[in-house]
Amino acid sequence: MSHANAALTPRQRLRLARKVVEEGWSIAAAAxxxxxxxxxxxxxxxxxxxxxxxxMADRSSRPxxxxxxxxxxxxxxxxxxxxxxxxxxxxxxxxLGMPSSTxxxxxxxxxxxxxxxxxxxxxxxxxxxEHQTPGALIHVDVKKLGNIxxxxxxxxxxxxxxxxxxASTPGKERNAYRNPLLRHAFVHTxxxxxxxxxxxxxxxxxxxxxxxxxxxxxxxxxxxxxxRVERVLSDNGSAxxxxxxxxxxxxxxxxxxxxxxxxxxxxxxxxxxxxxxADGWAYAKHYNTESARRAALPAWLHFYNHHRPHTxxxxxxxxxxxxxxxxxxxx
Numbered sequence: 033m034s035h036a037n038a039a040l041t042p043r044q045r046l047r048l049a050r051k052v053v054e055e056g057w058s059i060a061a062a063a064x065x066x067x068x069x070x071x072x073x074x075x076x077x078x079x080x081x082x083x084x085x086x087x088m089a090d091r092s093s094r095p096x097x098x099x100x101x102x103x104x105x106x107x108x109x110x111x112x113x114x115x116x117x118x119x120x121x122x123x124x125x126x127x128l129g130m131p132s133s134t135x136x137x138x139x140x141x142x143x144x145x146x147x148x149x150x151x152x153x154x155x156x157x158x159x160x161x162e163h164q165t166p167g168a169l170i171h172v173d174v175k176k177l178g179n180i181x182x183x184x185x186x187x188x189x190x191x192x193x194x195x196x197x198x199a200s201t202p203g204k205e206r207n208a209y210r211n212p213l214l215r216h217a218f219v220h221t222x223x224x225x226x227x228x229x230x231x232x233x234x235x236x237x238x239x240x241x242x243x244x245x246x247x248x249x250x251x252x253x254x255x256x257x258x259x260r261v262e263r264v265l266s267d268n269g270s271a272x273x274x275x276x277x278x279x280x281x282x283x284x285x286x287x288x289x290x291x292x293x294x295x296x297x298x299x300x301x302x303x304x305x306x307x308x309x310a311d312g313w314a315y316a317k318h319y320n321t322e323s324a325r326r327a328a329l330p331a332w333l334h335f336y337n338h339h340r341p342h343t344x345x346x347x348x349x350x351x352x353x354x355x356x357x358x359x360x361x362x363x
Contacts (some may be wrong), residue, residue: 039068040076045088048073049080102138106130110138118147162226167259167355169225169289171302172247172266174238177314179214180322188318219309219324219329220246223302224259227353228345229337230305234326240271244280251284259354263287267299312336 040048048066051057052073057065062075079087102110106128113124121139125132139145161170178185181201186194198214218238222231231250235242251261264286266272272290281288291298314334319325341347 036158040066040072042088042090046080048083049076049088051075086313102134103196107138107142110135111142111144114139121145121223123329164226165260166226166229167254169263169265170250170254170261171223171225171299172243172250172264173221173299173302173306174243174269174271175219175221175240175306175309176238177217177219180319180325181214182321184318184320187315214322217326218242219314221302221305221309222246222250223305223351224354225301227259228301228305228307228342228350229254229257229259230333230350231346231356232309232329232333234329238269238271240274240276243271244276247277247280247286248284251286257354261286263289265289265291265299267296268293269290298308308336312340 034353044066048062048068050213051062051065052059059070059074059077062077063070066073076088101271110124110181113119119127121132121135124240125135128135136145142294146345181194181197183189183200184194185197189197215236218235220233220235220243223229231253233246233249237259247264253263261284264281268290271277272288278288296303309332312335314325319328337351338349340349342350345353
């Protein structure tokens, strides 16, 4: 391969070959003039005779054959153990009596080197999809979070102090054992399948009327950004299986779709968003009160949509897929 300090770039190779083939220079004279070895000058002259100008380009160093490559029957055994048994490379190597480095090379070549690429339920390679246009499908779901007591939760202050904070938080209901009930925050989330642009609201329940209100406002929010929602995908929760949800979707001209029972992978984009949201907002820092955490959500959503690089869409912010405006233009 040619490089910055190479004696012969493709252009110099062509000059050398023409000196020998067309101008009658000897191989020795051309090698001395271009400061290369005699075999090198001969190689480029012969290649010019065979292929002409096109023969001056670099060739791949990949060998024509691989006599020591792992036999195909053994490759099939490795793939079978990976897909059906979900074994690691050390376990596969032990079963087949071969080096773990060879097993790793085979799994990498077959794109099975990471178990995250394999579906947990079926053992088959994960099938990924993405709709071609914004609004063709949106995902909806609810993330349930425990409310934070005054003074902070146990994740940051420790379990002992967390229990004291729960006990001293005023205005909370108590159970039969007189322990305070802080209840939960229900984050209703909506994410566009194509762009990964997200919309979220926090409520104190996950009833059908609450979910419908979130959907109506989310559809309007996307419409303000030039996106028409066509379909909505949800799990089989009671709110989404209700007649009210069906009628609300009809009023919005949105087709409701549902995941297969006990298969959250179908709605995997929003499940992955929930993990990102938990790391980036819900548990990212110490909040003294639940109201402080709720107040921080809009700012984090803005950062996620307009500034945070998303690896699934080429390390661009999600808003770049539905808007020609630069991330910094939204304030």
